[in-house]
Amino acid sequence: MAYMAEVSLEAAIVAVTDDTPRVLTVDQEGGPALPSGSLGDRDPTLELALRRWITDQTGIEVGYVEQLYTFGDLARHRLDSDGGRRRIGVAYLALIREAPPQPGATWVDWYRLLPWEDHRHGRPAVLEEIAARLGAWTGRDEERRERAQISFGLDGTPWDPVRVLDRYELLYGAGLVRERALDHPDERSGGELGRHMAWDHRRVAATALGRLRGKLTYRPVVFELLAREFTLAQLQGVVEALLGTTLHTQNFRRLVSQQGLVDDTGRTASTGGRPARLYRFRRGVLLERAGPGLWRR
Amino acid sequence: MAYMAEVSLEAAIVAVTDDTPRVLTVDQEGGPALPSGSLGDRDPTLELALRRWITDQTGIEVGYVEQLYTFGDLARHRLDSDGGRRRIGVAYLALIREAPPQPGATWVDWYRLLPWEDHRHGRPAVLEEIAARLGAWTGRDEERRERAQISFGLDGTPWDPVRVLDRYELLYGAGLVRERALDHPDERSGGELGRHMAWDHRRVAATALGRLRGKLTYRPVVFELLAREFTLAQLQGVVEALLGTTLHTQNFRRLVSQQGLVDDTGRTASTGGRPARLYRFRRGVLLERAGPGLWRR
DNA sequence: CTCTCTTTTACTCAACCTGAGCAAAAGCGA
DNA sequence: TCGCTTTTGCTCAGGTTGAGTAAAAGAGAG
Numbered sequence: 001m002a003y004m005a006e007v008s009l010e011a012a013i014v015a016v017t018d019d020t021p022r023v024l025t026v027d028q029e030g031g032p033a034l035p036s037g038s039l040g041d042r043d044p045t046l047e048l049a050l051r052r053w054i055t056d057q058t059g060i061e062v063g064y065v066e067q068l069y070t071f072g073d074l075a076r077h078r079l080d081s082d083g084g085r086r087r088i089g090v091a092y093l094a095l096i097r098e099a100p101p102q103p104g105a106t107w108v109d110w111y112r113l114l115p116w117e118d119h120r121h122g123r124p125a126v127l128e129e130i131a132a133r134l135g136a137w138t139g140r141d142e143e144r145r146e147r148a149q150i151s152f153g154l155d156g157t158p159w160d161p162v163r164v165l166d167r168y169e170l171l172y173g174a175g176l177v178r179e180r181a182l183d184h185p186d187e188r189s190g191g192e193l194g195r196h197m198a199w200d201h202r203r204v205a206a207t208a209l210g211r212l213r214g215k216l217t218y219r220p221v222v223f224e225l226l227a228r229e230f231t232l233a234q235l236q237g238v239v240e241a242l243l244g245t246t247l248h249t250q251n252f253r254r255l256v257s258q259q260g261l262v263d264d265t266g267r268t269a270s271t272g273g274r275p276a277r278l279y280r281f282r283r284g285v286l287l288e289r290a291g292p293g294l295w296r297r
Numbered sequence: 298m299a300y301m302a303e304v305s306l307e308a309a310i311v312a313v314t315d316d317t318p319r320v321l322t323v324d325q326e327g328g329p330a331l332p333s334g335s336l337g338d339r340d341p342t343l344e345l346a347l348r349r350w351i352t353d354q355t356g357i358e359v360g361y362v363e364q365l366y367t368f369g370d371l372a373r374h375r376l377d378s379d380g381g382r383r384r385i386g387v388a389y390l391a392l393i394r395e396a397p398p399q400p401g402a403t404w405v406d407w408y409r410l411l412p413w414e415d416h417r418h419g420r421p422a423v424l425e426e427i428a429a430r431l432g433a434w435t436g437r438d439e440e441r442r443e444r445a446q447i448s449f450g451l452d453g454t455p456w457d458p459v460r461v462l463d464r465y466e467l468l469y470g471a472g473l474v475r476e477r478a479l480d481h482p483d484e485r486s487g488g489e490l491g492r493h494m495a496w497d498h499r500r501v502a503a504t505a506l507g508r509l510r511g512k513l514t515y516r517p518v519v520f521e522l523l524a525r526e527f528t529l530a531q532l533q534g535v536v537e538a539l540l541g542t543t544l545h546t547q548n549f550r551r552l553v554s555q556q557g558l559v560d561d562t563g564r565t566a567s568t569g570g571r572p573a574r575l576y577r578f579r580r581g582v583l584l585e586r587a588g589p590g591l592w593r594r
Numbered sequence: 595c596t597c598t599c600t601t602t603t604a605c606t607c608a609a610c611c612t613g614a615g616c617a618a619a620a621g622c623g624a
Numbered sequence: 625t626c627g628c629t630t631t632t633g634c635t636c637a638g639g640t641t642g643a644g645t646a647a648a649a650g651a652g653a654g
Binding site: 250275 | 599600601602603604617
């Protein structure tokens, strides 16, 4: 009845600087990996264990932390060294305000990993290639066609920023994206889409992005990524960076002020145009509102 | 670096019959428990492992399955027998259409576990007691007061069906609800709210209910709980049962038909009044829509 | 010192969605 | 045939959303 397994905690540690969302990675054979650590016998909770080793390893004190998913697929998680045993990974999303340089670790642009997700400057060019290669995989399979259409917003179907995982899974299923260096040895067939990572870590990164985008609609989490004081343009910039789309500025600020998410500090910052007011997050809302999000699907 | 732990898979298996949502429990010292099983070395994925042991143990083939959360608090999960080691539980929500009688297991009304959650017949009476006892715990702590107010919809604040876990955590923090038989030995102070369960399983049940209620807003999961053919009233009944609130009938059916969630079978069922059309779930929508939910917050 | 550029901010308006209610339709049993 | 119940269709006011026009406020060029 009792089943023992190797359990590790993996973290997608995210920061947004210069309107670029970045994930912390460490080098590993098989490609860049998410930092991971293990539970200690004395850690009272999983989350505290996570915070502990993140601080130990990087010196970073993470702010917001959220459990994402627990992975344990044999195919993706088997320890090659140890034929039978399974590795179980509890994945977390962690948000921090700045991306301090890390010796031995690299901040990777999230959209280097998932280049088809950034639509801030129009539909990215990769999507043409993806559509074509997916078309080949689809054939005359009606269900595949529909899945591709919905996930990637083909043929006039709207693009849904939240469906990150759908898209990743589809690409993986179609063999357009690889996990671990070992998959798809016949790589010549078209070049790699985005940068792969070790293990199934790119999938974890995709899960994290989707979750974060979704959360943005109903919880004020962006503030965990911003400095204490910020202009509305900065706020919008971070939201757009995560969402991978642009928002209508006037409506965005209407939303923010209606929701009462921020307090005016009275001060201003100069920005090259009309100086912008500086705001501060109103802590109160954390408790108050059911769902003060910053965009609607 | 490698940390071995005992990993188990726990399931909140849910069915709705006669507009009553029920959870399958097994008897255990410490109270009723959610059924749980363990991974096998050969199970390709965690979800398949879950399905396997559910079928082995109960004969049930579950339909919809969703991972909820991974629990591993030392305080709540320590194996008393084995001082140090930690038990890690990966909890799942599983939906099935009927609640077949189970030898050695019991279907418990979800609202026996969480009686304050059912508002279909007006605000339940327990809430008076809860408000009073929470008031005592609150004292003049402003933050506690606000948390209680928001979570339980006190003083005119609206009741949010989704905040199940908030409410449970608050009650737990205030000592009004117990986990495991051991907690709160001075139980005379006011009687127990709802029925407790073994381990932290009532918390898992609360997590499951909250997640399910939330999911209802943006994914057509109810159909996993309904017979293949149903009337709109039955559909509404199940949604209301899960939500613990009543809905405006005319608007509910407007929503359902606008979303194109169902197909008319042409047949009708007699119901004591005007006969109702029988509908069937339109499989297509599973792929199509970004978010066809059945209520809005 | 004035003009132009950029960014921030204020306001407007049509289209749509939501919550609530009125009322008719269709069987059933007295 | 009448009254009861449930199902179904429709309306309407109020609010929200998406999109646009335009003014305000500094910075820098000339």
